[in-house]
Amino acid sequence: MSQQQDNGAALTAPHEPPYTFTANQGYGPSEATPSSFANTNRQNGQLALDADDDDDLDDIFADEDDETEEWDPTATDLTKNYNRQRQLQDGSSPAVPRNNAQKPKANTFASVDDQISALSKHAAKIRLDDVKQGQDKDKDKADRATSELVLDQRTRMILLQMINNNVVSEIHGAISTGKEANVYGAVAYTDAGAAVQRAVKIYKTAILVFKDRERYMTGEHRFKSGPEKGNNRKMVKMWAEKEFRNLHRLRSAGIPCPEPIKLKLHVMVMSFLGDRKGWAYPRLRDANIVGADVEQQWRSLFIQLVATMRRIYQVCKLVHADLSEYNILYHDGTLYIIDVSQSVEHDHPRSLEFLRMDIKNVGDYFRRQGVDTLADRTIFDFITAPEGTIEMAEMTEAIEQLYISRPQAATTEEGLAELEVDNEVFRNQYIPQTLDQVYDIEKDVQRVKEGEGQDLVYRNLLADQVVLPKKEGTEEQDGASSDDESGSGAALDSDEDSDDSGDESRFEKGRPRGRKHEDKDEKKQHKQAVKEAKREKRKDKIPKHLKKKLVTSTSRKKK
Ligand SMILES: Nc1ncnc2c1ncn2[C@@H]1O[C@H](COP(=O)(O)OP(=O)(O)OP(=O)(O)O)[C@@H](O)[C@H]1O
Numbered sequence: 001m002s003q004q005q006d007n008g009a010a011l012t013a014p015h016e017p018p019y020t021f022t023a024n025q026g027y028g029p030s031e032a033t034p035s036s037f038a039n040t041n042r043q044n045g046q047l048a049l050d051a052d053d054d055d056d057l058d059d060i061f062a063d064e065d066d067e068t069e070e071w072d073p074t075a076t077d078l079t080k081n082y083n084r085q086r087q088l089q090d091g092s093s094p095a096v097p098r099n100n101a102q103k104p105k106a107n108t109f110a111s112v113d114d115q116i117s118a119l120s121k122h123a124a125k126i127r128l129d130d131v132k133q134g135q136d137k138d139k140d141k142a143d144r145a146t147s148e149l150v151l152d153q154r155t156r157m158i159l160l161q162m163i164n165n166n167v168v169s170e171i172h173g174a175i176s177t178g179k180e181a182n183v184y185g186a187v188a189y190t191d192a193g194a195a196v197q198r199a200v201k202i203y204k205t206a207i208l209v210f211k212d213r214e215r216y217m218t219g220e221h222r223f224k225s226g227p228e229k230g231n232n233r234k235m236v237k238m239w240a241e242k243e244f245r246n247l248h249r250l251r252s253a254g255i256p257c258p259e260p261i262k263l264k265l266h267v268m269v270m271s272f273l274g275d276r277k278g279w280a281y282p283r284l285r286d287a288n289i290v291g292a293d294v295e296q297q298w299r300s301l302f303i304q305l306v307a308t309m310r311r312i313y314q315v316c317k318l319v320h321a322d323l324s325e326y327n328i329l330y331h332d333g334t335l336y337i338i339d340v341s342q343s344v345e346h347d348h349p350r351s352l353e354f355l356r357m358d359i360k361n362v363g364d365y366f367r368r369q370g371v372d373t374l375a376d377r378t379i380f381d382f383i384t385a386p387e388g389t390i391e392m393a394e395m396t397e398a399i400e401q402l403y404i405s406r407p408q409a410a411t412t413e414e415g416l417a418e419l420e421v422d423n424e425v426f427r428n429q430y431i432p433q434t435l436d437q438v439y440d441i442e443k444d445v446q447r448v449k450e451g452e453g454q455d456l457v458y459r460n461l462l463a464d465q466v467v468l469p470k471k472e473g474t475e476e477q478d479g480a481s482s483d484d485e486s487g488s489g490a491a492l493d494s495d496e497d498s499d500d501s502g503d504e505s506r507f508e509k510g511r512p513r514g515r516k517h518e519d520k521d522e523k524k525q526h527k528q529a530v531k532e533a534k535r536e537k538r539k540d541k542i543p544k545h546l547k548k549k550l551v552t553s554t555s556r557k558k559k
């Protein structure tokens with residue numbers, strides 16, 4: 001920070017590093033400003049590369065971020081952009097075309113390049129080619145190609161700066177390379193010289209993946225302005241920010257996950273989930289669970305995960321939205337939640353749909369491992385019930401209670417079949433998220449009054465928990481057997497309020513399409529009534545031929 005203050009002029013210079021590097025002495029203030037930069041407007045640049053303050057990068061790219069053109073991470077347009085920015089700023093070329101196809105021959109004005117060369121002593125510390133994780137060995141070559149792609153100038157600069165600031169000291173091989181992001185292993189050396197493993201996630205700005213992402217962004221209040229169509233870098237930055245914030249929330253709620261350490265544009269540094277040698281914990285999918293009680297271990301993991309999901313929902317107010325065996329790491333009986341960039345808040349119009357999808361993915365996976373799982377609907381109710389415990393140990397107990405209180409265990413063929421049917425019905429059910437989406441409020445109120453509120457898909461989502469216990473032998477939704485989970489909410493909290501039966505704030509939405517039939521009946525009745533009225537009218541009607549006669553006779557008389 002002091003460097004920046006001491007070196008006020010350099011603070012705002014967009015094209016020069018505020019210091020120079022001297023061997024064995026480290027970084028000191030710049031001695032001379034290259035003449036080519038001398039008349040540059042320094043108001044907006046804020047390119048100072050300060051050891052303590054690295055907020056500058058956002059500003060370096062701020063002008064570019066306002067552009068709407070697509071950005072190709074493989075293109076070397078950065079220099080071109082900077083030349084253009086510079087010309088625009090010093091007024092030498094007010095009408096520079098936006099897409100100047102001509103590539104500059106040398107990086108004369110490229111501040112990023114300058115900064116990169118200023119930090120070149122760190123260059124050797126970025127060794128992305130070391131693909132060291134066994135899991136990925138089979139696709140070594142492709143991975144390397146991808147890791148090259150992801151490291152454009154911009155990213156390289158961010159990494160160098162992070163090294164300079166000792167957020168990380170070295171960046172090694174790819175732990176994972178994917179469609180949306182690459183994750184690299186890194187090491188940070190503490191002052192005491194100890195090595196701490198870190199993970200660096202670099203989001204890709206390639207175009208294809210954005211289509212997928214939009215559905216997670218649109219509609220959530222944190223992204224009110226909506227995704228920035230056509231500006232990939234801005235989008236990807238938002239995406240990274242989202243993951244960073246979501247990880248914070250998870251950590252604050254005590255959920256095992258990486259600790260977010262540093263975020264810079266599309267690069268996020270987090271704590272490393274793995275051993276000291278830099279081997280990452282396996283994904284749940286690859287977890288090698290052994291021992292005499294393997295079955296029991298799998299069952300406990302399932303219960304642990306359901307409880308974690310409830311905690312994420314109730315404490316973090318989030319739905320993961322991409323939860324599966326691929327986004328959970330396993331170590332020593334603990335499940336670590338990762339990849340929360342697409343997680344949404346409750347106010348996202350599709351959050352419940354995402355939750356239902358997560359439950360399905362998790363359930364499917366554990367069933368494949370031979371775990372006797374609970375019905376999706378039971379889990380959904382458990383997660384969304386606002387009353388009841390959010391403490392892990394107590395939640396475990398509550399889940400055990402759900403097993404006890406279910407009508408039929410999914411261990412027999414019959415039980416499994418029933419579970420499948422119920423899951424199928426549940427997965428196809430329409431879930432209203434807000435009262436606006438409730439199809440027929442009057443009818444719902446009526447049903448709640450009749451004590452059928454327990455069947456509500458969304459009975460846990462409204463403010464008042466005033467659903468009467470379901471009556472014996474009530475009609476089932478869509479003809480399916482769905483009475484099995486009527487006690488699921490109660491298992492969370494035995495003294496569930498159910499005295500305020502007349503409250504209209506509870507609306508049942510058990511049969512969303514049911515109203516159609518009722519409408520038909522009403523319409524039929526209405527039609528019938530209209531027909532009858534018309535018939536009555538017709539009785540007094542003068543037949544056409546008589547009417548004609550009358551008209552002509554009267555007109556004749558007038559004559
Ligand atoms: N903090 C971490 N510590 C150790 N390994 C990690 C960490 N974060 C991620 N990984 C590894 O990197 C992989 C990919 O991470 P993540 O799921 O966050 O990326 P992603 O968004 O799914 O990327 P893509 O969708 O492009 O594959 C994970 O499966 C895990 O193996």
Ligand SMILES: [Mg+2]
Pocket residue numbers: 326327339
């Ligand atoms: Mg993932």
